[in-house]
Amino acid sequence: MRKIVAGAVLLLVALCAWGAQMRSRGVSTAPILIDVYSDFQCPACKALYERTLGPLMYEYVDKGKVYLVHHEYPLPMHAHAMEAACYACAASRVGKYEQVCDVLFRQQETWAANGKVDETVCSILTPAEAKRVRALAKDPAIAAQIKQDIQAGQSAQVNQTPTMILTYRGKQYRLPGANYDILRRFIDQLLAN
Amino acid sequence: MRYFLIVLRVALALVFLYAAYMKLREPWLLFAMSIDAYQILPEWAALTLGRILPWLELFLGLLLATGFGLRYSAAGSSILLGVFFAVMVRAYVMGMKIDCACFGLGDVIGPRTLARDGALLALSVGLTVLALRNGRVFKTSQI
Numbered sequence: 001m002r003k004i005v006a007g008a009v010l011l012l013v014a015l016c017a018w019g020a021q022m023r024s025r026g027v028s029t030a031p032i033l034i035d036v037y038s039d040f041q042c043p044a045c046k047a048l049y050e051r052t053l054g055p056l057m058y059e060y061v062d063k064g065k066v067y068l069v070h071h072e073y074p075l076p077m078h079a080h081a082m083e084a085a086c087y088a089c090a091a092s093r094v095g096k097y098e099q100v101c102d103v104l105f106r107q108q109e110t111w112a113a114n115g116k117v118d119e120t121v122c123s124i125l126t127p128a129e130a131k132r133v134r135a136l137a138k139d140p141a142i143a144a145q146i147k148q149d150i151q152a153g154q155s156a157q158v159n160q161t162p163t164m165i166l167t168y169r170g171k172q173y174r175l176p177g178a179n180y181d182i183l184r185r186f187i188d189q190l191l192a193n
Numbered sequence: 194m195r196y197f198l199i200v201l202r203v204a205l206a207l208v209f210l211y212a213a214y215m216k217l218r219e220p221w222l223l224f225a226m227s228i229d230a231y232q233i234l235p236e237w238a239a240l241t242l243g244r245i246l247p248w249l250e251l252f253l254g255l256l257l258a259t260g261f262g263l264r265y266s267a268a269g270s271s272i273l274l275g276v277f278f279a280v281m282v283r284a285y286v287m288g289m290k291i292d293c294a295c296f297g298l299g300d301v302i303g304p305r306t307l308a309r310d311g312a313l314l315a316l317s318v319g320l321t322v323l324a325l326r327n328g329r330v331f332k333t334s335q336i
Contacts, residue, residue: 044290160290160301174299176223176292177230182240187220 022068023058023091030067031168032060032187037071037153038162040085040128041078041112045162048178055180060187070101071149073161081113083137085146087121090136094129126187198327201320202257205270208313209254215297216247227294229238231280249273267321281310 021074034074036053046096053068053102060066072089084104091100104111111120112175158167163176168190175183216224225243229236253273261308281293285302293302295311302304 002314107221157299159299173223175226176294176298177226179226179236179239180225181236182222182229186220186226188223189220 004123023089023097024068024093025098026061026067027064028067029148030061030064032066032190033069033167034066035069035071035156035165036162037149037156037158037165038086038106039073039075039078039081041108042075044160046108048162048164049101049105052178052180052183059184064088064177066187067190070097071153073150073153073158073163075161076147078112080112082118082146083113083117084121086137086142087117087133089142089145090124090133090139091121091129093136094125094132096125096129096133096145099124108116121141129139194323194327198320198323199260201323202260202263202267203317205267205313205320206254206257209250209257209270213247213251213297214307216294219297221247223298224294227292227298230291231284232289233280233283238267261322264321267317267324271314271317272319274310278307278310278314281307287318323332330333 028095034056036048038048056066061068072085074085088097088100088104091097098156100121104117107120111117118134122131125133153163156163162178164178166173166175166186173186175186177183221243222240224247225240228234228242229239229244235240249265250273253266253270256262257270267275281302284291285307289302292298293300295306295307295310
């Protein structure tokens with residue numbers, strides 16, 4: 001019995017780790033790791049995604065200098081944030097996480113007002129993908145994955161969204177803003193050291 | 194009254210020294226990023242302040258601790274805390290969920306941080322008034 005429970009726990013942990021890996025970008029051996037905790041319905045997260053993460057991915061992540069890991073952190077005050085997070089995680093299982101993030105942030109005002117998360121997400125998926133994502137979004141494993149992200153955020157003392165935590169040589173820095181130019185200077189300074 | 198003035202001065206000095214220490218132990222660019230998050234100053238000004246503000250706080254803390262030029266250091270600390278408080282209130286009213294960056298990072302602006310900084314401002318203004326009044330009494334008695 002114990003072996004079965006231990007096996008189930010290991011399987012769940014492995015699945016969650018796999019899920020997190022599918023919501024990451026870059027090489028895991030990059031010198032800098034940035035964990036992003038965000039909520040799809042939060043306007044500041046939209047700004048971060050559009051103004052900071054975009055250029056960061058192009059200039060640092062894709063060049064192997066930074067490994068970017070997304071964590072879902074839907075806030076209870078946002079009515080459709082949890083649903084959006086479920087769809088995004090589900091989309092990661094069909095390899096469409098970034099595309100879904102993009103459409104959710106781009107059309108944030110619309111679906112936040114009318115609640116049509118499903119319509120927004122499925123607009124960029126093929127019918128087969130949409131069917132699979134819809135089914136996966138209701139899967140308890142996806143909810144468990146988001147719950148684990150939230151717990152990870154709570155352990156990291158995340159008290160607002162977005163929160164970016166940069167890890168370099170074992171030291172963690174909580175980034176207090178989203179100004180890309182200053183962030184770029186900071187990353188360059190770390191890498192120069 | 195003299196002892197009260199000393200207690201007030203040393204307490205405020207410790208606050209400034211602690212604030213400076215908490216900022217100087219982190220990379221200055223992170224503090225500059227916090228200043229920029231208030232969305233008041235241009236980037237170059239945020240970067241400049243990010244570099245010099247912790248040292249200014251350290252300098253004020255040392256002046257307050259020693260009591261040297263108390264009227265000026267107390268007035269300086271009141272002005273500085275007044276500016277901090279004003280920008281924090283502005284950010285809170287605008288619904289900005291940002292770090293206050295008062296004592297390092299991870300302190301989001303809210304009623305607790307506003308009450309704390311408001312209390313510090315009140316203490317500093319009190320110290321300034323007492324220091325100015327004391328200085329005047331001293332000068333009058335000299336005459």
